[in-house]
């Protein structure tokens with residue numbers, strides 16, 4: 001019988017993160033100081049981020065050891081399972097083999113705990129007492145709340161207003177783990193008050209919430225800020241996903257031809273793909289890597305590759321990335337985790353250099369795929385992850401046309417248990 005669930009023992013869990021910066025064919029364009037437009041000196045970031053994370057952001061070490069305290073927490077849900085989607089393959093009548101890595105097994109329900117654990121740990125080590133952050137759909141806020149709880153840090157979450165009201169149980173979850181959650185824009189920061197005055201009915205955006213969280217961190221000495229995607233150190237922490245996948249596929253003597261991830265800021269895609277892109281850069285494979293985004297926030301497919309701010313208030317460094325413009329407020333779609341105007345500079349560079357392709361889909365075909373998946377593989381996917389499923393299904397259907405037996409691997413970045421109202425709207429034909 002062919003295996004369905006490919007698991008690793010605890011002692012087979014990778015103990016290092018992989019730093020793709022050391023293998024990029026040409027170096028990244030550096031982040032720029034927003035005032036001088038000169039390359040940023042690492043010291044300017046110290047009021048905002050833990051020093052260890054700033055070092056990782058610019059590290060020239062190829063592999064970075066994962067501290068034992070972090071591995072201890074990872075072991076609560078890692079190694080995560082890799083599944084072969086036999087039933088979905090059968091439904092599609094495809095000769096392709098479809099595998100998915102399931103990151104929804106983490107207590108917060110997504111891959112984001114891989115970096116939240118690391119970020120809370122390094123902050124605790126350096127004496128930080130409080131962490132601020134933004135959250136869109138709430139997955140990042142939950143992941144950080146969980147991690148802060150473990151390392152004894154206070155956690156303040158600015159949650160994009162549209163999600164705050166659409167996803168009330170995400171807020172409850174963060175509260176259980178001890179965080180303080182407010183809708184953004186909030187009256188608690190200068191920038192929040194300004195936006196509330198100018199646009200009292202705004203649904204909010206990640207760009208606005210980031211500005212509030214950064215402003216709060218800069219205003220308090222004991223406080224640092226934490227970002228759940230986009231930055232190099234976040235991509236680094238997620239590489240444990242791909243390292244596990246590689247070992248799991250070795251067990252069934254397989255190797256991917258196509259790797260697919262949904263893309264908001266790029267971290268779950270980075271996580272599943274960098275270990276394989278490393279081999280492609282070294283000329284050892286010809287793997288296709290596909291980033292999937294919503295057509296309502298088409299950063300990689302329609303954005304420009306240039307320097308832009310990470311937030312609306314122009315407080316962050318300028319990053320070279322694909323962007324829709326930092327003032328862009330995407331419509332309040334159900335894949336809230338994919339509503340960001342920019343993208344990871346590393347993912348952007350790999351796209352610009354032809355190592356990653358990008359596609360976009362509307363909400364309805366994405367939910368069609370989510371339901372097909374839930375009815376074959378049983379797991380109810382997060383609307384974000386369903387973008388990857390849509391693309392995996394389409395690639396498998398292409399294989400049916402051509403008769404090619406390709407191996408497709410996608411990242412099921414999280415479950416959709418807090419997104420059931422979006423599924424209801426889909427069934428009621430109320431999705432835009």
Ligand SMILES: *Cc1c(COP(=O)(O)O)cnc(C)c1O
Nearest residue numbers: 139229264265266267268337414
């Ligand atoms: C946050 C999130 C995403 C999008 O973020 P990336 O950094 O692009 O991975 C995707 N899926 C889930 C389940 C998320 O929580």
